[in-house]
Amino acid sequence: MTEALERFLSDLDAEIRKHGNWGEVADYIPELARVDPAQFGIAVSLADGRIVTAGQARQQFSIQSISKVFSLACVLGRIGEQVWTRVGREPSGRPFDSILLLEQEHGRPRNPFINAGAIVTTDELLTGRQPKEALSEILAFVRAAAEDDDIHIDKAVARSEAETGFRNVALANYLKSFGNLRNQPEMTLGTYFHQCAIEMSCVQLARAGRVLAGLPDAPRLLTALKSRRINALMMMCGHYDGSGDFAFRVGLPGKSGVGGGILLIAPERASIAIWSPGLNVYGNSMMGTHAAEQLARRMEWSVFGS
Amino acid sequence: MTEALERFLSDLDAEIRKHGNWGEVADYIPELARVDPAQFGIAVSLADGRIVTAGQARQQFSIQSISKVFSLACVLGRIGEQVWTRVGREPSGRPFDSILLLEQEHGRPRNPFINAGAIVTTDELLTGRQPKEALSEILAFVRAAAEDDDIHIDKAVARSEAETGFRNVALANYLKSFGNLRNQPEMTLGTYFHQCAIEMSCVQLARAGRVLAGLPDAPRLLTALKSRRINALMMMCGHYDGSGDFAFRVGLPGKSGVGGGILLIAPERASIAIWSPGLNVYGNSMMGTHAAEQLARRMEWSVFGS
Amino acid sequence: MTEALERFLSDLDAEIRKHGNWGEVADYIPELARVDPAQFGIAVSLADGRIVTAGQARQQFSIQSISKVFSLACVLGRIGEQVWTRVGREPSGRPFDSILLLEQEHGRPRNPFINAGAIVTTDELLTGRQPKEALSEILAFVRAAAEDDDIHIDKAVARSEAETGFRNVALANYLKSFGNLRNQPEMTLGTYFHQCAIEMSCVQLARAGRVLAGLPDAPRLLTALKSRRINALMMMCGHYDGSGDFAFRVGLPGKSGVGGGILLIAPERASIAIWSPGLNVYGNSMMGTHAAEQLARRMEWSVFGS
Amino acid sequence: MTEALERFLSDLDAEIRKHGNWGEVADYIPELARVDPAQFGIAVSLADGRIVTAGQARQQFSIQSISKVFSLACVLGRIGEQVWTRVGREPSGRPFDSILLLEQEHGRPRNPFINAGAIVTTDELLTGRQPKEALSEILAFVRAAAEDDDIHIDKAVARSEAETGFRNVALANYLKSFGNLRNQPEMTLGTYFHQCAIEMSCVQLARAGRVLAGLPDAPRLLTALKSRRINALMMMCGHYDGSGDFAFRVGLPGKSGVGGGILLIAPERASIAIWSPGLNVYGNSMMGTHAAEQLARRMEWSVFGS
Missing domain, CATH: 3.40.710.10 (DD-peptidase/beta-lactamase superfamily)
Known part of the structure; x- marks a missing residue:
């Protein structure tokens, strides 16, 4: 699986850089308003302990x-x-x-x-x-x-x-x-x-998310019940008034930040971090949401069925 | 698993009948206002094709x-x-x-x-x-x-x-x-x-839900994509202004009716129907929600992790 | 005073017909949607029993x-x-x-x-x-x-x-x-x-309003207390979400109708009816409001001081 | 008139002190929370230049x-x-x-x-x-x-x-x-x-209000148009979500303060200041509103007719 995922992420990165409709960066925090919206990184931490990345996965950003x-x-x-x-x-x-x-x-x-x-x-x-x-x-x-x-x-x-x-x-x-x-x-x-x-990079954030995904190599910082409940809250409320649309399109609990980051949890399968600073109307990462949708579909990771 | 589930449902049924805090029936539809709130039934349709039941699982009710x-x-x-x-x-x-x-x-x-x-x-x-x-x-x-x-x-x-x-x-x-x-x-x-x-019974409703759960024996009436999307909508909106609470407690997509029914989907695992006519403040079945929570926890069926 | 008022109303009528920015007729009632917005009539019933008019003051319209x-x-x-x-x-x-x-x-x-x-x-x-x-x-x-x-x-x-x-x-x-x-x-x-x-004409409506204005020749249909209270309600709520603006500009209690009519009360001084079917954004007569403002200012009839 | 008014105010003061249902003082500003609610003062500045008072009309309070x-x-x-x-x-x-x-x-x-x-x-x-x-x-x-x-x-x-x-x-x-x-x-x-x-007393406030009432002895600080417009705003918005009720009961433009004061304008007739620190549910003076209603009725000062 890892190889197929590597290839998929690499293609996704290329496609986004070529055809990206990047959205606009948040302007209400001057320090964030200076960031170039046309950036993209992704990191996927898998149940087997490996981490697969593409794009600017080691670039730190404001997790907000x-x-x-x-x-x-x-x-x-x-x-x-x-x-x-x-x-x-x-x-x-x-x-x-x-x-x-x-x-x-x-x-x-x-x-x-x-x-x-x-x-x-x-x-x-x-x-x-x-x-x-x-x-x-x-x-x-x-x-x-x-x-x-x-x-x-x-x-x-x-x-x-x-x-x-x-x-x-x-x-x-x-x-x-x-x-x-x-x-x-x-x-x-x-x-x-x-x-x-x-500030965190996609790699750091994906690794931190392992405690929510319940991955075998995750440090024991949360009980299973607490992880489940936080995931439920992320699904229901993680993208503000765009949460329904995110659940419909992606099918995974996630939390976005106005810095362009998204933490995405595929319970027991993977912890994913995506970053692209341009935002959509809800204040969530435009290309980040797109990447989340493509990834969840390709890997059949939706919690709502495959 | 089936045996453990049978025992669990039977115990759950007994516990609810003994200690049930039934809630009140909907009163805005006169025909429903006459129903005795202190009733309970459950049916679970499993991936192996079996159906396990407890209580008044064959009693028909208004699915609303x-x-x-x-x-x-x-x-x-x-x-x-x-x-x-x-x-x-x-x-x-x-x-x-x-x-x-x-x-x-x-x-x-x-x-x-x-x-x-x-x-x-x-x-x-x-x-x-x-x-x-x-x-x-x-x-x-x-x-x-x-x-x-x-x-x-x-x-x-x-x-x-x-x-x-x-x-x-x-x-x-x-x-x-x-x-x-x-x-x-x-x-x-x-x-x-x-x-x-x-009007449907729990058995009928659980069987009908198989198309959403994507169970192997389900008739092919919906594409996988459509099932996933309907499940996502059930998770986000299936219990009105109590949807967040339901996701937090149960962790499965579900849809309630004012007649006291709940259709609950454990993707690829089971389709569940529960009925108990007494309602909570959101207009969702009081004991139905309780049973859903107990079942999801006992079977580790939450989509948010086990 | 009557003569000055006659001249004023006649000039106002001419000015509106020349420069009128008529607004648009209500379109949600098909029968009213057919009415020509570019019409205007006014009638003022005075404390001395006289009635002064201009424009289409005897044309009946839907009082709504x-x-x-x-x-x-x-x-x-x-x-x-x-x-x-x-x-x-x-x-x-x-x-x-x-x-x-x-x-x-x-x-x-x-x-x-x-x-x-x-x-x-x-x-x-x-x-x-x-x-x-x-x-x-x-x-x-x-x-x-x-x-x-x-x-x-x-x-x-x-x-x-x-x-x-x-x-x-x-x-x-x-x-x-x-x-x-x-x-x-x-x-x-x-x-x-x-x-x-x-259906009423401006003349009929102005005469009917005498009971609210408390004019000497008004039939005794309401106690003084009731008239005052209805006038208070007209001031506060007579023009929906445009009531504040109407009070600010006109300074008299009034009630508008989507047919383009306005009943305006100058307590103890006059009862006024104005009609012009084109409406402003609040659903009140555009030229009717304009005429009310001009009349109240010219006659110093505002209840808020002269 | 002055004598009748003097007697009326004196009786009103006595009645309120005897039967007053005082309400409660504002508690969100600690300095105001200490004030005794059971106080009352009133001052009426008339068109003839006289000022008539009753109760604690010279006691200063926070006009808020x-x-x-x-x-x-x-x-x-x-x-x-x-x-x-x-x-x-x-x-x-x-x-x-x-x-x-x-x-x-x-x-x-x-x-x-x-x-x-x-x-x-x-x-x-x-x-x-x-x-x-x-x-x-x-x-x-x-x-x-x-x-x-x-x-x-x-x-x-x-x-x-x-x-x-x-x-x-x-x-x-x-x-x-x-x-x-x-x-x-x-x-x-x-x-x-x-x-x-x-901080002002009723006497000071009633005298300040003369510019809005347009009394002959008022200093020329506002044009007549500006006074009228401020009065209109006081009528429509002077008592927050209790403005309609105040207009209905009192029929005069007024502005209340959370310190228990009310400035009341009877255009061309009088400027009135009332103070009683206990408040009603809208945050307006309880006995102040009562006094305003009694005074307006007794003097037939309502702008909506006598």
Whole structure:
């Protein structure tokens, strides 16, 4: 299988570079707005321990919202099911930075993968601790999952978002007004912006995803039940108001980031990371989604049947 | 495996009958309001062709919204992808009979498994045909899928809903006002109410679901791609605003009906039908959801990992 | 004053005919879609009993939503304050035929001057009576107020709306589903469509409005308190989501109809009727609003100061 | 008239102190939460120049949202109609601190009397100036209108709101994210919190309101057109989602503040200020609204007829 996959990824990379309809990079974070949208990388970590790649698979990028998966994993490890008193588990059907439902639902975000929900998750991680410690925990989790210590936070990106992330400032203060933020908004947001600014390559991210895919060589960082539940949340809410379309086309749980990354899980089969910075209307990677669809179809990895 | 499953289902049935927190039956359709909520049946159709049951697995009940899966299958067979110009594929995050998003989204329902979307699907099936013919097609599909001709429409239930289904009348007329209904509202609704009034037992429904599970002994009525896509829609939207919770707890695509039925698909492994008429707050079967969760966990059938 | 007013109205008529930006006629009622938008008439009934007119002031037109004022007056006469248990008194901030708030507010329309609220008002008038009797009461009120028996219902318009008024059918059925409609939706709607199809000229309408303006020669049909309250509702909700703009520009309570009519009340000074069938984006008469603004400013009739 | 009014106010004061159902003080600003709700004062400034009072008419209180009327007046003086490109003129039908419509309407607040709209107005006043200068302009306007220099800002209240006004911080940042805030959110908010913390007595406020009532002895600070328009906005939007109810019961343009004050305008007749810190569900003074209703009825001052 590995050879066929290698050939497929190589062809996919070539096809995308030739015919790519790249989309546009996020412009609300100045540091990300400078990135060239016409880039592509992919890495697939398989059950047999091998990793197959194509394109710029070792180029690091800003994982942004993909970090929400890791911060949720840390929170579930720390306080478990209690987190659901502060955040829901339903798709929101609204953009990633929507504030509307927060008013209608009295400050309880729909799920931990939209911005409001992830801010709550990060706030929970800060309970009784300083930002530095919470960030260390997330980084430690990611490094342990990837078995790679060369994963860091790009402070320039964190700073850039802190300067212009007015909508996130609005969300945090709005949560605070409902009593669903324990710390001062600035403190939680500072931590959140840094967590989003973690840089990883496709290879690193695919390796980190093994704990969710339940691959045999994955470090034992999560129980099987927790992995399943995080995967379920990724399927239902991982692509915001484009989650239904992603499930329809790809058929695998995934989480996108505004930096152009997608973490894709084929349970018990593979952990996949794709990166292409140009985005579609939902704020998800345009060519990344295309590649995910092609890969899932070619490998018959859809969880909905082959 | 079959023996272990038999024992498990039998124990589950006993436990539910002993400790069942049954919920309440739907009261907006008078004919359904009379049903005793404290009933339970389950049937599991396996890949080896066997069917394992417990409880009132041969008792027929009104499949109601589960019929939306079959009418969508018929429409996809008839016009294919074109249907998505009239209805979306995203979870709505709202109750099954909500009309709010229809105003905000100019008459295009979010997905084919909420009432508004299913009315559009049925309307599409009526193109160039009489209600009788459209209903015959749906019935023929269900009978062929179940390989059982003893499946009928309960006209008293259809009539009962026609008399009191004011919210559905509102939805159909609202769709018409946006030009997203081709036929007169009464005609489409009459067909829709009859389709919802199909009666099936758990055994019949589990057998009909084999085409979605892609079981070896299933009649060839759908391509693999279509089955996968319908399963994806069931996962994302099959339980209305409780879809996220269902995915989190059960981890399998499913579709519920207000009559207390749930069709559950474990791709390539099993097709499951559960019935218990008492409902939870989302309008989904209370004990049915409980049984689905127990079964998926015990058999390690979650699509999100074992 | 009368002479100055005569000259002003005559000049206004000439100016509008010369430079009129007429807007477009309503197209959702086929019978109204045929009307030429480039028409204009105005009649002002003064406190001294005189009536001053310009343009097509004696041309009858479909009063449509202006009838909501008269049906509310009848209901207030019949059951008084009790009506507020079924309908609110707040501006809705949404289009006249919006259904969205009805879902959020559990079937209680925001006010009696949007369609949903007027349907409830008419339904209340039908309590214990046949449509014919309810319609007779409304007609009798209008004729008595105008002291003119030559006011009738245009049945072709009523029929036309009954055939195509899908959104109103949706509203009535939606209200019924919440238990906020006592009669069958078809019966209430039939009455409502007929009430909207009352035909009046500007002269007739201006004379009918005297009871709201509290003019000395007005028939005693309403208490002063009731008139004030209806005027308050007209100010707050008389022009749907354009009510704020109308108050800002005109400064008088008014009620518009999709047939292009506007009833305007200058308390204790005048009752004014304007007609021009072309509509603006809110569904209110384009040139009618313009004329109202010019007249109020010229006569210093704004209730907000001179 | 003055004598009858004196007697009426004195009786009203006595009745309220005896039977007052005071409501509860605002609790989201700690400094205001300490105020005793069971207080009442009223001052009526008449066209003949006299001022009639009852109760604690000389007790200063935090005018809070009533300041929005004065900041709007300053902005209209400075840039005129241009302000309407940034803020609307329609009632919002939502609570004073709602953020929901801001998302649906892309950052343009419905009107200048809800918090979001008033933040935009204040932001406009800061164009090319420091907070101190903008605040000086507002204070200068209020003092000139009241012809009283003893009007100041309570810095403890401003500080208190700055520490806990998370919802306003959310609104300002959300506006900024849409590009509808020119200055840094903290700067605009700091100014806004100080403007809201102006302290006035009923006597001072009633005297300041003369410019809106167009009383003969009012300083010439606003054109008649501007006064009329501000009055129209007060009528339509001055009491948030309770504006319709206020118009129905009182029939006069008014603006409430969360400190328990109400400024009430009877055009060409009187400017009235009422204060009672206990609030109703809409966040408007409970006994203040009661007093306004009694006064308007007794004096036949409703703009909707006598």
